Amino acid sequence: MPSDPPAEAALPDGRPAADVLAELRALREGDAPTRGGRTFAYVYDAGLEGLDELAAEAYAAFATVNGLDPTVFPSVARLENDLVGAVAALLGAPGAQGSFTSGGTESILLAVKTARDHARAVRGISRPQLVLPATAHAAFHKAAAYLGVEPVVVPVDPDTCRADADAMAAALTDRTALVVASAPSYAHGVVDPVAEIAAAAAGRGALCHVDACIGGWILPYLRRAGRQVQPFDLSVPGVTSLSVDLHKYAYADKGASVLLHRDAELRRHQYFAHAGWPGYPVVNPTVQGTKSAGLLAQAWAVLRHVGEDGYTALAGRVADASDRLLSGLRATEGVRVLGDPAAGLVAFTVLGPGDGGAPDLSLLLHLADEMRKLGWYLQPQLSFDGLPPNLHLTLTPATVGQVDALLEDLGTALTVARSLEPVTVDPGLAELAAALDPRALGPDEVAAVLAFAGLGEGGGLPGRMAPVLVLLDALPNGLKERLLAEFIGSVFHV
Ligand SMILES: Cc1ncc(COP(=O)(O)O)c(C=O)c1O
Known part of the structure; x- marks a missing residue:
């Protein structure tokens, strides 16, 4: 009897560690650099010698420890109590308690879950609402979608890009479980009026979350470095x-x-x-079950190593970079900085020709593409509800030495961008797209729109993003979301 052909192996035969590591290192060569201060989103570069090595060693020392059970691994409780204790000392109030999580999104998911379950248990709210400014991080919408909470989005002040405290107060209802303020917002780096928003929430018996994901570990140190920082943490009544x-x-x-x-x-x-299953009794403070204690250990080690003086000095460096960048941007013709950035985040738009020119999306995106060619990554953000499209920059201490070079290249890139043919979207196409129901589109139709946008098969990106993003900006949000999901699905194509 013929035997079955051998199944294709899931993995090739094992190879020496050095070969495997070489392959990993080679893969990194296609990535944007994470060190050196030229990638203005996604990466945080303290510019401190030895810090990466310390984090890696601390991670390695705890990589195999399972944070699921602190009774078996008591070191986990010690590290987490130290770390959360340090956060509470900086940002808390007497009696504050917390948890270490895997990132901002998990912290926000858990803040929304807490508010939902609190509203149900204490106030009898069965259909909870989450009131948030339009600039709150998308993670709140994700939490609302995951947890069955209704988001109520409140427009922000179009000049300052800050939440409008009166409009937020007016949006509160008897079903409001949680109200959100950002310190600062990711999109524009401005701090919301936390005290007013928290007072309004308290007045209705609702909880109030301050998203200091990005600002929590720099704003207090900016204050310590002598800068004006409004109160934003748990010391504010109502937060x-x-x-x-x-x-x-x-x-x-x-x-x-x-x-x-x-x-x-x-x-x-x-x-x-x-306790309702035959396995071990489960208690999970956070979303994950099994979790490596490596991440906790590396964070503990980095905080211990940098210390108060270190963070104060690093915050001063970011503020210095920010001051120099802002004055350079404000002096550049046709550039408008959005709002009054408080920490290390800056967003600016570019105006089209003519006196009092309007924000020019095509010019802005051409500028981003030209900057990319010169080795700088500035993050494009599309227009939203009256807020202009812009380029976002997250500054880190490693940026300080790069500000002059960045401004010089920005001037050059802007001149080139102005000389390029504007990218436009056929108004007929935009109208057609507006009439489409994204949920009713089949895979072939979505693939055709993606191909039209320049995001064809295989998940590769076109050399210039301006044509893709100008088209995306013109589409209704539902269609944008469908296309983005489909595109990322093609990147992770297996
Ligand atoms: C203000 C703010 N909140 C939440 C998040 C989400 O954090 P993460 O990407 O770590 O999940 C970010 C990320 O940039 C942020 O800036």
């Missing part, structure tokens, strides 16, 4: 929880955030415990 990402301005490796609650009673709603 009931706060998130801060240690993998941002605390310069830990990625996978490190803390969610802090005003007290133990609130934190209880964050936890999940389950």
Whole structure:
């Protein structure tokens, strides 16, 4: 009897460690650099010698420890209590309690879960709402979608890009479980009027979360370095929880955030415990079950190593880079900085020709493409609800030495961008797209639109992103979301 052909192996035969590592290193060569201060999004570069090595060693020392059970691995409790204690000392109030999580999104998911379960248990709310400014991070919408909470989005002030506290107060109802303020917002780097928003929330018996994911570990140190910083943390009456990402301005490796609650009673709603199965009794403070203690250990080590003086000096360096960049941008003809950036985040738009020219999307995106050619990554952000399209820059201490070169290249790139043919979208196409129901589109139709946008098969990106993004900007949000999901599905094509 003929035997079955051998199944194709899932993996090739094993290879020496050195070969495997060489292949990994080679893969990195196609990536944007994560060190050196030229990639103005996604990376946080303290510019401190030895810090990456310290984080890697600390991670390695705890990589195999399972954070699931601190009774078997007591070191996990010690590290987490130290770390959350440090966050509470900087940003908390007496009695504050929290958890170490894998990032801003997980902290926000858990803040929304806490508010939902608190609203149900304490106020009898069965259809909870989440009131948030239009500039709140998309992670709140993800949390609302995951957790069955209704988002109520409040427009922000179009000049300052800050949340409008009166409009937020007016949006509160008896179903409001949670109100959100950002310190600062990711998109424009401006701090919302936290005290007013928190007071309005407290007046309705709702909880109030401050998203300090990006600002929590720099704003206090900017204050310490002598800058004016408005109160934004748990010391503000009415603020009931706060998130801060240690993998941002605390310069830990990625996978490190803390969610802090005003007290133990609130934190209880964050936890999940389950005894109704035959396996081990489960209690998970956070989303993950099994989790490596490596991420906790590296964050602990980085905080300990940098210390108060170190963070104060690093914040001063970011502020210095920010001052120099802002004055250079404000002096550049046709550039408009959005709002009044508080920490290391800057967003600017580019105006089209003519006196009092309007923000020019095509010019802005040509500029981003030209800057990319010169080795700089500035993050394009599309227009939204009256807020102009812009380029976002996250500054880190390593940027300080790059500001002059950046401004010089920006001037050159702007001249080139102005000389290029504007990218436009056929108004007929935009009208057609507006009439499409994204949920009703079949895979072939979505593939055709993606190909039209220049995002064809295989997930490769075109050399210039301006044509793709100009088209995307013109599409309704539902269609944008469908196309983005489909595109990323083609990147992860297996
Ligand atoms: C203000 C703010 N909130 C939340 C997040 C989400 O954090 P993460 O990407 O770590 O999940 C970010 C990320 O940039 C942020 O800036």
